[in-house]
Amino acid sequence: MTRTATIIGGGVIGGGWAARFLLNGWNVQVFDPDPQAERKINAVLSNARLALPALSDVPMPVEGKLSFHDTIFDAVQGSEYVQESVSERIELKKKVYAQLQQANPGVLIGSSTSGFKASDLQEGSPAPENIIVAHPFNPVYLLPLSEVSGSPRNTTETVERTAQIMRDIGMYPLVIRKEIDAFIGNRFLEAVWREALWMLKDGIATTSEIDEAIRMGFGLRWGQMGLFETYRVAGGEAGMRHFMAQFGPALKWPWTKLMDVPEFNDELVDLVANQSDAQSGAYGIRELERIRDQNLVGFLRALKERNWGAGKVLRDHDAARAAVFHAQTDTAPKAEPLTMAHMQVLPGWIDYNGHMTESRYYFANSETVDAFLRLIGAGMDYVAGGHSYYSAETHIRHLGEAKLGDRLVGTIQIISADEKRFRSFVRIMKGDEVVATVEQLCLHVDMAAGKTVAASPEVWANLKAIAEGHAGLALPEGAGRAVGQKK
Numbered sequence: 001m002t003r004t005a006t007i008i009g010g011g012v013i014g015g016g017w018a019a020r021f022l023l024n025g026w027n028v029q030v031f032d033p034d035p036q037a038e039r040k041i042n043a044v045l046s047n048a049r050l051a052l053p054a055l056s057d058v059p060m061p062v063e064g065k066l067s068f069h070d071t072i073f074d075a076v077q078g079s080e081y082v083q084e085s086v087s088e089r090i091e092l093k094k095k096v097y098a099q100l101q102q103a104n105p106g107v108l109i110g111s112s113t114s115g116f117k118a119s120d121l122q123e124g125s126p127a128p129e130n131i132i133v134a135h136p137f138n139p140v141y142l143l144p145l146s147e148v149s150g151s152p153r154n155t156t157e158t159v160e161r162t163a164q165i166m167r168d169i170g171m172y173p174l175v176i177r178k179e180i181d182a183f184i185g186n187r188f189l190e191a192v193w194r195e196a197l198w199m200l201k202d203g204i205a206t207t208s209e210i211d212e213a214i215r216m217g218f219g220l221r222w223g224q225m226g227l228f229e230t231y232r233v234a235g236g237e238a239g240m241r242h243f244m245a246q247f248g249p250a251l252k253w254p255w256t257k258l259m260d261v262p263e264f265n266d267e268l269v270d271l272v273a274n275q276s277d278a279q280s281g282a283y284g285i286r287e288l289e290r291i292r293d294q295n296l297v298g299f300l301r302a303l304k305e306r307n308w309g310a311g312k313v314l315r316d317h318d319a320a321r322a323a324v325f326h327a328q329t330d331t332a333p334k335a336e337p338l339t340m341a342h343m344q345v346l347p348g349w350i351d352y353n354g355h356m357t358e359s360r361y362y363f364a365n366s367e368t369v370d371a372f373l374r375l376i377g378a379g380m381d382y383v384a385g386g387h388s389y390y391s392a393e394t395h396i397r398h399l400g401e402a403k404l405g406d407r408l409v410g411t412i413q414i415i416s417a418d419e420k421r422f423r424s425f426v427r428i429m430k431g432d433e434v435v436a437t438v439e440q441l442c443l444h445v446d447m448a449a450g451k452t453v454a455a456s457p458e459v460w461a462n463l464k465a466i467a468e469g470h471a472g473l474a475l476p477e478g479a480g481r482a483v484g485q486k487k
């Protein structure tokens with residue numbers, strides 16, 4: 001059954017949450033009194049639709065339904081979880097909770113607050129145990145971190161339930177073990193922000209120079225190793241102890257002005273805003289958001305490739321969603337082509353003609369055949385034992401078009417098989433339409449010897465059972481055809 005989340009406050013952060021829930025298949029019910037809220041959320045959603053699916057290697061869930069409501073009462077009906085993202089004013093947040101808890105007693109409320117502790121937010125509530133902090137980072141639809149911070153009034157179950165909801169939408173819940181203002185991320189960022197303001201105020205650097213110092217250097221390191229792992233490496237072979245011995249004394253040197261806060265006045269605002277306009281004013285905000293998103297997708301893809309940091313979260317989320325599709329594949333012989341793979345045309349699969357690029361048809365065949373090999377017992381364990389199937393010949397026919405977001409299914413029919421080979425006919429289906437067929441000959445090889453040999457008795461028995469099931473099927477139209485022009 002489709003799950004439902006309520007978003008109260010549809011600004012920068014509420015819009016990002018709405019996109020993350022929707023693209024992960026949840027229905028989303030929004031309340032925001034701003035008449036522009038619907039337009040703004042749709043603008044965020046358009047950017048998110050381009051970015052989030054580009055991180056996925058398995059089909060995205062079917063997008064949930066987005067609805068806008070005139071009252072908090074309506075917006076929270078039938079909802080399993082509320083993400084509150086109204087402006088950072090504690091009285092406003094508490095007023096919203098009172099209305100939510102009256103309309104839907106027992107509903108779990110996560111707050112996006114950047115700094116209020118859960119115990120502050122819970123004050124005066126009849127059900128404080130159902131209010132917790134789930135603090136995200138912008139853009140919420142791409143960055144996985146959600147700082148989950150409860151008070152002693154929250155039960156362990158509530159904390160875990162919140163964390164699980166975050167995981168369900170592909171996030172990384174970092175449960176904060178001790179209640180503090182601003183949690184971990186913002187406590188850290190606030191220190192950096194103060195130092196940057198001091199450098200501007202003292203005329204040491206411009207906004208642009210400070211940004212270059214970050215993005216040309218340590219910012220790149222932080223995104224993949226954080227602070228401590230980075231410094232451990234900086235200690236050389238002696239690691240962290242050597243690093244501490246070398247740089248520990250600097251803690252007492254006047255490197256930072258952390259204890260002091262620059263006076264916040266119009267002069268400071270003008271200084272920062274004018275320099276920022278000069279630095280980045282040539283771009284519109286939505287344009288900057290798209291540039292940021294594309295860069296983040298590239299970084300995150302690189303991390304995913306290495307199964308490292310935030311990239312590991314992406315892989316785990318893919319694996320959880322892939323399990324749903326695996327449950328919809330065939331697991332036993334039958335007298336029909338077997339459904340082996342479910343795919344979705346993702347942004348990186350599109351070519352300059354605006355449709356699925358040709359190499360992805362080969363990929364779609366590989367996904368289908370690899371799943372088939374796992375089914376007959378020739379998966380990765382078998383390969384680790386030194387035997388595998390290699391493809392010897394492949395013929396792809398393009399019969400239709402697949403466009404961004406299309407959902408594809410790969411079916412396989414075994415045309416012939418013996419102990420040393422099989423000839424397969426894969427249909428790449430979009431609904432009932434066959435968009436491509438891929439005919440292939442695969443040979444069973446001894447990988448060390450580099451030659452064709454008979455498959456193990458178990459693998460051959462499984463393959464034979466499927467081939468016998470398909471023996472009565474007609475030779476598919478197009479099978480055995482050579483490449484050529486019709487006369």
Ligand SMILES: NC(=O)C1=CN([C@@H]2O[C@H](COP(=O)(O)OP(=O)(O)OC[C@H]3O[C@@H](n4cnc5c(N)ncnc54)[C@H](O)[C@@H]3O)[C@@H](O)[C@H]2O)C=CC1
Pocket residue numbers: 008009010011012013014031032033034037084085086087088089092096112113114115135136137138
């Ligand atoms: N902007 C950021 O970088 C981040 C902000 N946050 C937190 O997220 C929350 C929201 O911040 P932003 O989205 O940046 O602010 P925003 O100003 O973009 O959006 C706030 C939204 O709340 C709406 N609102 C005001 N009163 C309301 C009410 N009674 N009911 C429903 N909606 C109401 C406003 O109309 C507005 O659309 C804050 O608690 C903030 O600290 C958390 C992480 C990052």
Ligand SMILES: C[N+](C)(C)CC(=O)CC(=O)[O-]
Pocket residue numbers: 113114136137138185186189
């Ligand atoms: C500036 N901010 C305090 C609202 C930032 C955050 O809360 C997290 C972020 O996205 O940097």
